[in-house]
Amino acid sequence: MAVVGVAAVGALLLASCGQSGSDGTDDASGSGSSAVGNAKKNPIVALLLPENATARYEARDKPTFEKELAKSCPTCQLRYYNAAGDxxxxxxxxxxxxxxxxxxxxxxxxxxxxxxAAVASARRQGAKVMSYDRVIYNAGVDYAVKFDNVQQGAVGMQSLLDKLKKDGKTSGNVVMMNGDPVDSGAKPEKEGAHGAIDSSGFTVAAEYDTKGWSAANAQNQMQQAITKLGASDIDGVYAGNDGMATGVIAALKSAGVKPMPPVTGLDTQLDAIQNMVAGDLYESTYLPVETEAQIGARAAAALATGKKPSGDLLNGTVDDGAQKVPAYLLESIAVTMENMKEILIDSGYLTVDQICTADYKKACVKAGLS
Known part of the structure; x- marks a missing residue:
C-alpha cells in the first residue's frame, strides 16, 4: 500500500500543468481600468497560511507553492501571509x-x-477563493485542495490497533488526543479514528480535544489520563499530530511509564521521526504536503487566469456545510520503522544525516540507518 501511495505521489508530481475550461468571469480586482488591466496581466495570488508552530507550513507548503506558481503562471505575483494562529x-x-x-x-x-468573512470580502471585489488544507465553512469557495481527513484519522488509529494486535492484544484501553475543534479537519479526522476503533474490541478509555493542537496541552491532558486510568492500564495512545504526540510522550516519561505504550502521530516531522528511531513514537502519518502545495498552486494559476481547475486537479468534492465544492483530496500513508526508510529516506523527503544527529547516533546504528 505504501509503495502504491509513493508511486501515485510521484506520478502526480510529474503530471501536466495544462488547464482547460473557463467560468466566463473576469479575475480583475481593484478600482479603475488601469487596476483591472494590471490584474489581468500580472494577477496577484495571495497565500494565507494559518500558523508557524507546525514546521510544515514555512518549510514545506510555502516554498513548494511559490515554486510551482512561478512555473504554472509566470506572470502571477505571489503575496504570502502567515497568521501565527490568530x-x-x-x-x-x-x-x-x-x-x-x-x-x-x-x-x-x-x-x-x-x-x-474573508470570502465575502473577496466576492465583493470579484476575487476567487480556494480552501487550502482545511475547509472554510458555509462560504461557497471556488475550489478546495486538502487531505481526506477521515482517511487520515483512520490510518493513524488502524496502525495503532494493528500494533496492539501484533503484540497479542485483542482488547485494551486507548487514549485519544484529537485536534482543535475550530479546525475543520479535526472533526472528520476524529470520525475516521473512531471508525477504526469503535468496533475493534478496544476501548477509548479517555478522550480529549486539544486546543491549538498544542504539545503542552496534550501533555497536560495525558497527565490527566494517567491519573484517571493508571499508567499500567494504558495500552496505546492515538494523537492527532506529531506535536501532540511529543507532549504525550513527555507525560508518559514523566510518570515513569515503562515500557512505553505505542503512540501515534501525524505529519512525519523530523523530531517525530527521531522519536521513532529512538523507540518512543510508534507511527507518524505521512502527508504528501508538497503534492498538496503543487496542486494548490496549479489550481490558483488556473483561477488567476480565468479558468476552472479541471482534469487531474479534480477527483471529488468537499462539503462545506452549505454546498459541494469542487476539490482534490489526497490520501495519507502510515509510517513506522518498517517502512520509514522506503517512504521518507529513499524518496528524498528526509536524509540519514538529518535524522541521525549526535543524540540519535546509537539509535540509528541499532535501526540500521548508519
Whole structure:
C-alpha cells in the first residue's frame, strides 16, 4: 500500500500543468481600468497560511507553492501571509491582500467559520477563493485542495490497533488526543479514528480535544489520563499530530511509564521521526504536503487566469456545510520503522544525516540507518 501511495505521489508530481475550461468571469480586482488591466496581466495570488508552530507550513507548503506558481503562471505575483494562529490577524491579512488587488485568495483558515468573512470580502471585489488544507465553512469557495481527513484519522488509529494486535492484544484501553475543534479537519479526522476503533474490541478509555493542537496541552491532558486510568492500564495512545504526540510522550516519561505504550502521530516531522528511531513514537502519518502545495498552486494559476481547475486537479468534492465544492483530496500513508526508510529516506523527503544527529547516533546504528 505504501509503495502504491509513493508511486501515485510521484506520478502526480510529474503530471501536466495544462488547464482547460473557463467560468466566463473576469479575475480583475481593484478600482479603475488601469487596476483591472494590471490584474489581468500580472494577477496577484495571495497565500494565507494559518500558523508557524507546525514546521510544515514555512518549510514545506510555502516554498513548494511559490515554486510551482512561478512555473504554472509566470506572470502571477505571489503575496504570502502567515497568521501565527490568530484568526483576526488572518482576516486583516486577507483584506490587505484584496486592497493590493489580489485576484485569488488561497486560504488555510485558522478558524473555518471566521474565514467566511474573508470570502465575502473577496466576492465583493470579484476575487476567487480556494480552501487550502482545511475547509472554510458555509462560504461557497471556488475550489478546495486538502487531505481526506477521515482517511487520515483512520490510518493513524488502524496502525495503532494493528500494533496492539501484533503484540497479542485483542482488547485494551486507548487514549485519544484529537485536534482543535475550530479546525475543520479535526472533526472528520476524529470520525475516521473512531471508525477504526469503535468496533475493534478496544476501548477509548479517555478522550480529549486539544486546543491549538498544542504539545503542552496534550501533555497536560495525558497527565490527566494517567491519573484517571493508571499508567499500567494504558495500552496505546492515538494523537492527532506529531506535536501532540511529543507532549504525550513527555507525560508518559514523566510518570515513569515503562515500557512505553505505542503512540501515534501525524505529519512525519523530523523530531517525530527521531522519536521513532529512538523507540518512543510508534507511527507518524505521512502527508504528501508538497503534492498538496503543487496542486494548490496549479489550481490558483488556473483561477488567476480565468479558468476552472479541471482534469487531474479534480477527483471529488468537499462539503462545506452549505454546498459541494469542487476539490482534490489526497490520501495519507502510515509510517513506522518498517517502512520509514522506503517512504521518507529513499524518496528524498528526509536524509540519514538529518535524522541521525549526535543524540540519535546509537539509535540509528541499532535501526540500521548508519
Amino acid at each position: 484568526a483576526g490577524k488572518q482576516l486583516s491579512q486577507a483584506e490587505s491582500a484584496l486592497t493590493e488587488g489580489a485576484s485569488v485568495l488561497v486560504i488555510d483558515p485558522v478558524d473555518s467559520n471566521a474565514a467566511g
